[in-house]
Amino acid sequence: MLISVNGLNEVLAGNRYPGRGVLWCRTGDGDTLGAYFLTGRSEASRARVLHRTEGGELVVAPSASSEHDHLRHYVAARQSGDWLVYGNGEQVATVADRLDSGLIPALALDGLDYEPDPPIFTPRLTVVADGRRAWFGAARHSGGERTATNRLTLQVGDLAPGEGVLMTTYRSSEHEVATGDAFAEVRIAAADRGGLLDELWSCLPGHLRVAAAVFSPGGLAGADIVQADQP
Template sequence: MKNVLADNHYPGRGVLWCRTGNGDSLGGYFLTGRSPASKARALHRTPEGALLVAPSEPSAHDHLRHYVAARQSGQWLVFGNGEQVATVADRLDSGELPALALDGLDYEPDPPIFTPRLTVVADGRAGGRAWFGAARHSNGGRTATNRLTLEVSHLEPGEGVLLTTYRSDGHEIATGDPFTEVRITAGNRRGLLDELWDSLPPQLRIAAAVFSPGGLAEADVRQGAPAQS
């Protein structure tokens, strides 16, 4: 994972599902940013145990930058990079299965890059299954959303799947690859947070969190230094 992220000069936001060396199936979420507005954010715990991306200082709500990033919905852990997390969680609460709950989402209306909506639904029961959903803009001129769903199961310790909103060579920024299989060296949850945090560009780090299905209220969260105004 560290090599994959080191080759990406601006990953944006990312979702990770993996299995650490001790056999735990864990999710991870991170934010990086370049602009002052992007950096003026933090991960907050809500009284209900969810994780909320919100301003680090008082400001108006921006639906593209402020959202529920992770929420437990019965047996399902849902996390991602936008307001669609709440939509998917509500659908699961109503009885929809993960693949259907991830359907019908759209990419963010932020031209010219049209940021993908990335969402993970992880099963809290034994087996460590997870479904990744990505709502992406066409690489051409077509405006209709490309919706990709990936089911991941039977990960071995040290294996993971990573999605990032962007990829950059340091000059150009494009939408991230549909998904990337990565190797994890961490042996436990705390080690995974260290590995994820250390893999991100230091000058862009905003926040990261690692959590387990059913254990979102005890998520390990790390924040970057507050943005300077």
């Protein structure tokens, strides 16, 4: 049976508050790319920027000088040898260090836990990718009463142009926020890298946008970044 795959716009348009998200996809010109985005409902969540460091990392930091918050401020993307690592929290640095020590991606993603922020218990989402393959890791709270972490590892092989895989921290209706779906296969309309950043940004709820970036394995220092106007 043929399964219909929705476009990126359809998937995100049906999610009133996606939170943070990781995307691995191939644009129409055949370029394989990663992307990361942030949205925020609170003033503190929106008062953040995504910027490149001198060392070539992408860092989520406060837009004004303030005390570090380990749940809101973190390394979002790092190149670790041949591996590009990106995600929604401090686990990105942990996974990159594990890869540097010689672990394979599946083991580098093991043992992570969801964020200690009840009642939502935000999943920790991490992607490890080279130019052809990607491993998605999600550390999630149980849908029931169990406190033990559910850990999902998804390996994504060769993508055809226009194909992508997306994970978001949240799935939200107008009235409630819940843990996001395990993952979604999506169609990408963008013909090239610049079009992908435009497509992703336009799909996010305008009043919740914080930042988004598109990058390639081995090319993190040249990441394309878009920021929302700070309040």
